[in-house]
Amino acid sequence: MTTNTIAAEPGVAKPDPILVVDGLQRTFGGLHAVDVDHLEIQRNTITSLIGPNGAGKTTLFNLLTGFDEVDAGTFSLNGESLVGVPSYRVARRGMVRTFQLTKSLGRLTVLENMMFGAPDNPGESLSGAMFRRWRSAEADIEARSRELLERFGMDHMSSEYAGSLSGGQRKLLEMARSLMVEPDIVMLDEPMAGVNPVLTQSLLEHIKALRDDGRTVVFVEHDMDVVQEISDWVIVLAEGQVIAEGRPEQIASNPIVIDAYLGTQSNG
Amino acid sequence: MDWTEILIDAATASIGPVAAAYALAAIGLNLQFGYSGLLNFGQAGFMLVGGYGAAITVEHGGSFWLGILVGIAASVVLGLILGGPTLRLRADYLAIVTISAAEILRLIVRSGWAEPLTNGVFGIQGFANPFFDLNPLATAGRYGWGDFTFQGRQLWVMIVGWSLVGLATLLLWKLIASPWGRAIRAIREDEDAARALGKNVFGYKLQSLILGGALGGAAGMLLAVEQQNIVSDSFLPQLTFFLYVIVILGGAGTILGPIFGAIVFRFLFQFFDGFMAQSQAEGWYGDLLDATDAQQIKLVLVGAGLMALMVFRPQGAFGNREELLIDDN
Ligand SMILES: Nc1ncnc2c1ncn2[C@@H]1O[C@H](COP(=O)(O)OP(=O)(O)O)[C@@H](O)[C@H]1O
Ligand SMILES: [Mg+2]
Numbered sequence: 001m002t003t004n005t006i007a008a009e010p011g012v013a014k015p016d017p018i019l020v021v022d023g024l025q026r027t028f029g030g031l032h033a034v035d036v037d038h039l040e041i042q043r044n045t046i047t048s049l050i051g052p053n054g055a056g057k058t059t060l061f062n063l064l065t066g067f068d069e070v071d072a073g074t075f076s077l078n079g080e081s082l083v084g085v086p087s088y089r090v091a092r093r094g095m096v097r098t099f100q101l102t103k104s105l106g107r108l109t110v111l112e113n114m115m116f117g118a119p120d121n122p123g124e125s126l127s128g129a130m131f132r133r134w135r136s137a138e139a140d141i142e143a144r145s146r147e148l149l150e151r152f153g154m155d156h157m158s159s160e161y162a163g164s165l166s167g168g169q170r171k172l173l174e175m176a177r178s179l180m181v182e183p184d185i186v187m188l189d190e191p192m193a194g195v196n197p198v199l200t201q202s203l204l205e206h207i208k209a210l211r212d213d214g215r216t217v218v219f220v221e222h223d224m225d226v227v228q229e230i231s232d233w234v235i236v237l238a239e240g241q242v243i244a245e246g247r248p249e250q251i252a253s254n255p256i257v258i259d260a261y262l263g264t265q266s267n268g
Numbered sequence: 269m270d271w272t273e274i275l276i277d278a279a280t281a282s283i284g285p286v287a288a289a290y291a292l293a294a295i296g297l298n299l300q301f302g303y304s305g306l307l308n309f310g311q312a313g314f315m316l317v318g319g320y321g322a323a324i325t326v327e328h329g330g331s332f333w334l335g336i337l338v339g340i341a342a343s344v345v346l347g348l349i350l351g352g353p354t355l356r357l358r359a360d361y362l363a364i365v366t367i368s369a370a371e372i373l374r375l376i377v378r379s380g381w382a383e384p385l386t387n388g389v390f391g392i393q394g395f396a397n398p399f400f401d402l403n404p405l406a407t408a409g410r411y412g413w414g415d416f417t418f419q420g421r422q423l424w425v426m427i428v429g430w431s432l433v434g435l436a437t438l439l440l441w442k443l444i445a446s447p448w449g450r451a452i453r454a455i456r457e458d459e460d461a462a463r464a465l466g467k468n469v470f471g472y473k474l475q476s477l478i479l480g481g482a483l484g485g486a487a488g489m490l491l492a493v494e495q496q497n498i499v500s501d502s503f504l505p506q507l508t509f510f511l512y513v514i515v516i517l518g519g520a521g522t523i524l525g526p527i528f529g530a531i532v533f534r535f536l537f538q539f540f541d542g543f544m545a546q547s548q549a550e551g552w553y554g555d556l557l558d559a560t561d562a563q564q565i566k567l568v569l570v571g572a573g574l575m576a577l578m579v580f581r582p583q584g585a586f587g588n589r590e591e592l593l594i595d596d597n
Contacts, residue, residue, distance in 0.1 A: 046393065091466030103461035104453045114452045117465050121447045124467075128473050129446035138447060163594030174461075181465055195414045 002073045003045060003232045008246030008254075011038035018043040018216050019064070020186055024073035026059055027076045028239075033059040036073070037239040042184070046207060048248075051237035052261055057099055057220045060237065061187050064096045066090040074202065076250075078184070087126065092119065094184035098191060100220070104170040106163025110154060113162050113173055114145035117180030145180065151209075152176045168195035179210070186210060188219035192226060204230050228252065236260065269550065274542035276415050281538035282531045283496040285422060289487045290534065294514040294526035295436045296483030301512070301518035304476040305456030307363035310350070311484045312507040313370025316500070317342040318485025319492035320370030320377055324385055326395035335395065336489060343485025347478035355473040362477075371505060378500035391499030399493055400424065411426060425494045432490065433527060437481055441523050452476055453521075513574055519584030521591075528585045532577075540569040 016039035062068035066087035123134025321342035322335035518525025
């Protein structure tokens with residue numbers, strides 16, 4: 001999907017948006033953590049969400065995925081409103097997120113982490129576990145899990161406890177696990193933070209592969225080189241507001257963006 | 269000091285009806301605490317409503333078998349009432365609500381105005397006759413080897429009690445090995461991760477609380493049936509903490525842990541009971557301890573014994589040390 005025809009303006013309409021946000025507000029005390037007039041995410045692209053620390057990126061993710069409640073505003077996925085929808089139902093509708101602070105299931109093995117991600121498992125309900133035949137579905141899920149683990153180069157650790165992995169490996173596992181849900185759109189909150197350069201490169205390849213699979217990726221990243229390399233589109237958030245949008249090369253030379261970053265740096 | 273008597277008494281207690289009831293209640297608590305990470309500090313309350321549900325039904329003209337159904341239903345309803353409002357909140361809310369609810373229930377059943385129903389502090393007696401009518405053993409006969417024997421009626425309760433423990437263990441084993449079991453363990457590790465993957469965390473927690481509470485209800489009935497007597501003070505808060513000791517001793521989140529824990533706990537408890545009673549009677553402590561003091565020292569010794577076991581094996585008998593050492597996130 002090309003983004004060449006889209007104007008580089010905050011809140012610009014996109015040809016085929018998967019996610020549409022309107023008038024979204026979230027305040028903590030007097031602080032406007034998120035204050036987004038209008039925002040669209042183009043389907044089947046990699047969109048980077050950048051902005052200084054405290055800009056509201058994580059809060060925006062929390063709101064969109066049902067982990068926090070909006071004070072005002074609407075947002076919809078594939079044309080259906082998500083306001084007030086609990087987080088687990090957001091995931092079932094096709095939007096899955098990862099967390100800035102990794103949430104690996106420490107005392108489950110890597111393989112169990114993966115298998116837990118699978119949706120519609122007949123043995124996962126109490127009555128299903130007791131009365132239904134779930135083993136063949138479970139075998140399919142295991143096969144799919146192992147396939148993904150192999151793709152992520154983690155197949156050799158499938159029987160290790162997730163809690164014994166390094167920080168970078170946990171990030172990788174969390175991302176792989178989110179793919180078990182087969183989401184339309186993946187929201188990755190700083191997937192490269194704390195990951196060593198070799199792993200970073202392979203993570204980038206995985207993110208590109210997601211787009212090639214037809215999925216949409218939104219991810220938070222600080223490293224501008226990384227953003228330049230893989231993004232189709234960049235959204236810049238500062239003090240809760242979208243201050244700029246555009247293709248990576250447009251953002252790199254945008255004086256407002258440079259100002260926002262330098263501004264917060266000089267303010268500490 | 270008759271060591272043989274002390275040891276035989278302890279061995280008898282370790283597999284007796286009370287041990288079976290403790291094991292059953294501990295299996296429920298293990299599902300809640302060990303596998304799902306739920307802090308139910310009111311398992312004694314679930315046992316109380318189970319036992320009283322059955323006894324009150326019989327006392328008021330219902331059949332014993334109807335009483336059993338009512339007892340189980342009462343513990344399920346208690347789970348719904350306690351879990352419904354709290355399981356969406358932080359983990360500590362369930363802890364606070366369960367411990368207070370269990371105490372409130374105990375105070376209610378012993379209060380004056382509940383007397384028409386519960387017979388107040390005197391409790392309800394003799395409601396389990398249909399159960400003992402089914403006893404194929406000679407009621408007053410003694411079964412066993414040498415001094416290690418059980419009365420026929422006691423052995424009948426043990427057979428039924430340990431069969432229930434066996435069935436509950438099989439059920440848990442099947443459930444824990446299923447995708448449902450993986451889901452509750454995952455939720456124990458991180459609720460938000462589970463939600464982000466589309467799992468209904470609240471539903472799982474409620475199921476676990478209710479299932480574990482129903483096992484507690486069954487255990488409460490077993491205790492009441494064994495005594496042919498139910499009184500409110502059998503359900504003091506310390507009962508819940510005994511069950512936690514049992515779960516942790518056997519290894520939280522292990523299938524066989526609660527059975528092992530109940531046996532060892534009952535053994536230690538009776539061992540120190542016999543030891544303190546005999547040593548006090550023989551005047552070991554002079555005027556320092558009277559018989560009541562000696563019983564209290566017993567609890568201190570049980571506690572010290574348990575601490576020694578935990579230092580020696582912090583993960584419990586069946587626990588996995590590697591799992592214990594995982595430092596989450
Ligand atoms: N739960 C909360 N309570 C109070 N303030 C919060 C909370 N969550 C975030 N904030 C504040 O909201 C602002 C945005 O935070 P966040 O979304 O985490 O920023 P980012 O992810 O862009 O670094 C920050 O000033 C932060 O301190
Ligand atoms: Mg953040």
